[in-house]
Amino acid sequence: MKQFSIYLLFAYLALTVQAIFFQGIKPDLVLVLVCFYALRFGQLEGIVFGTITGMLIDSAGGSILGPNILGKAAAAFLITTLKENLFQWNIYINTLIIMLLSVLDVFLTYICYEFFSKISFADRPLMISVTQIFYTSAASVILYVFLKPGQYNLMAKDERF
Amino acid sequence: MLKRKLLFFALFIFLVFGLLTYQSINGKGTFLDLPLYPLRLLEKGASGIIAGVENFFSTYVMITGKEEENRNLLKKISTLQQELNSCREIEIENQRLANILGLKSVRPDYITAAKVFARDPTNWFQTLWINKGRKDGLTKDMVAIGDYGPVGRVRRVNENVSGILLITDVNSSVAVRLQSSRVEGILEGRGDNTCYLKYISKEVEVKVGENLITSGLDGIYPGELLIGHISSVVQKEEEMFQVIEVTPAQYLHSIEEVAIFKR
Numbered sequence: 112m113k114q115f116s117i118y119l120l121f122a123y124l125a126l127t128v129q130a131i132f133f134q135g136i137k138p139d140l141v142l143v144l145v146c147f148y149a150l151r152f153g154q155l156e157g158i159v160f161g162t163i164t165g166m167l168i169d170s171a172g173g174s175i176l177g178p179n180i181l182g183k184a185a186a187a188f189l190i191t192t193l194k195e196n197l198f199q200w201n202i203y204i205n206t207l208i209i210m211l212l213s214v215l216d217v218f219l220t221y222i223c224y225e226f227f228s229k230i231s232f233a234d235r236p237l238m239i240s241v242t243q244i245f246y247t248s249a250a251s252v253i254l255y256v257f258l259k260p261g262q263y264n265l266m267a268k269d270e271r272f
Numbered sequence: 273m274l275k276r277k278l279l280f281f282a283l284f285i286f287l288v289f290g291l292l293t294y295q296s297i298n299g300k301g302t303f304l305d306l307p308l309y310p311l312r313l314l315e316k317g318a319s320g321i322i323a324g325v326e327n328f329f330s331t332y333v334m335i336t337g338k339e340e341e342n343r344n345l346l347k348k349i350s351t352l353q354q355e356l357n358s359c360r361e362i363e364i365e366n367q368r369l370a371n372i373l374g375l376k377s378v379r380p381d382y383i384t385a386a387k388v389f390a391r392d393p394t395n396w397f398q399t400l401w402i403n404k405g406r407k408d409g410l411t412k413d414m415v416a417i418g419d420y421g422p423v424g425r426v427r428r429v430n431e432n433v434s435g436i437l438l439i440t441d442v443n444s445s446v447a448v449r450l451q452s453s454r455v456e457g458i459l460e461g462r463g464d465n466t467c468y469l470k471y472i473s474k475e476v477e478v479k480v481g482e483n484l485i486t487s488g489l490d491g492i493y494p495g496e497l498l499i500g501h502i503s504s505v506v507q508k509e510e511e512m513f514q515v516i517e518v519t520p521a522q523y524l525h526s527i528e529e530v531a532i533f534k535r
Binding site for chain 2: 123124127130131133134135136137139154158162166167168170171172173174175176178179180181184185188192220223224227228229230231232234235238239240243
């Protein structure tokens with residue numbers, strides 16, 4: 112619970128940084144946090160953290176509740192599944208997977224808005240998403256150095272399911 | 273084990289899709305304002321700290337690091353420089369506020385001036401958060417105007433803060449007209465720092481650099497306000513109308529204050 116609260120505070124800080132320091136295109140720091148949390152504390156915990164932070168982002172956006180819940184929870188589910196099936200985990204693999212999950216997150220969010228809201232992002236330049244994915248990957252490299260999520264073994268958590 | 277996990281996740285996805293469908297049928301989203309209070313507090317606090325640090329750097333740090341032997345001689349100058357710098361900052365701020373408040377005397381629909389303290393944390397929406405809310409008389413769909421033109425309209429109103437939907441947001445539509453030809457169109461946001469001018473027939477001659485003004489026909493934005501300039505015009509064979517890009521008159525990435533007007 113203590114760790115969860117700390118990571119939730121990090122998520123609030125990440126959203127504050129994104130809202131204040133980035134005036135143009137922003138990285139998705141919360142996605143990186145969700146991935147690292149899932150790697151460190153397990154799949155179920157990661158999905159719960161992803162759901163709560165996704166709910167927070169959707170509420171801040173003010174459109175519909177769900178797109179970011181789905182994106183972040185899917186990221187937590189997939190990154191832990193991949194970690195369990197890979198022999199090694201290092202900064203390169205971590206960055207590559209977060210980059211792919213960032214693509215998936217953008218895609219899922221886009222699909223949800225297109226199908227379930229009256230908003231269409233069809234005219235939105237693709238460069239916004241491409242730059243966001245690049246920034247998110249760069250942020251994951253920096254945060255990896257501090258949080259070192261690859262050092263934790265998830266096998267012990269499997270009994271929870 | 274994997275099957276169980278997949279089943280659990282499939283159930284989770286099913287629940288989220290259920291929530292999305294419910295909102296889609298209802299026609300409106302479900303917002304949770306309570307978890308956003310800490311975020312707004314953090315944003316306001318961080319915004320204040322940044323302003324303080326900027327002020328500190330512009331008035332103090334810039335003048336330190338002088339050589340020891342010149343310190344006494346420069347002390348008086350540096351004090352004056354600090355004062356001058358502060359005066360300049362105040363003068364610039366006064367000028368900005370005077371421009372905004374100047375509107376009050378000529379426009380009876382003026383409500384209040386507000387300070388911008390945060391933006392949307394994601395790349396999906398183009399919104400600003402201002403430090404005025406319901407208790408200052410703000411209601412939904414009031415218009416926010418900056419030094420150089422319209423910024424957006426009030427989209428979410430809380431007790432002390434409000435969210436402004438910028439004209440560059442994909443949800444934003446503004447009724448506009450070309451200043452020279454008086455042809456009307458719709459200005460729609462692209463999701464970055466520019467907009468599209470839509471529904472302009474290919475027969476209409478549109479020049480790059482031409483001014484675009486609000487027409488007032490949408491019932492939200494007041495008419496005759498400069499809203500942007502044409503930045504590119506493309507005529508595609510497969511398109512029925514011209515593809516026109518517009519740069520907003522107000523640079524929206526660095527806006528600090530806005531004036532709020534009634535519909």
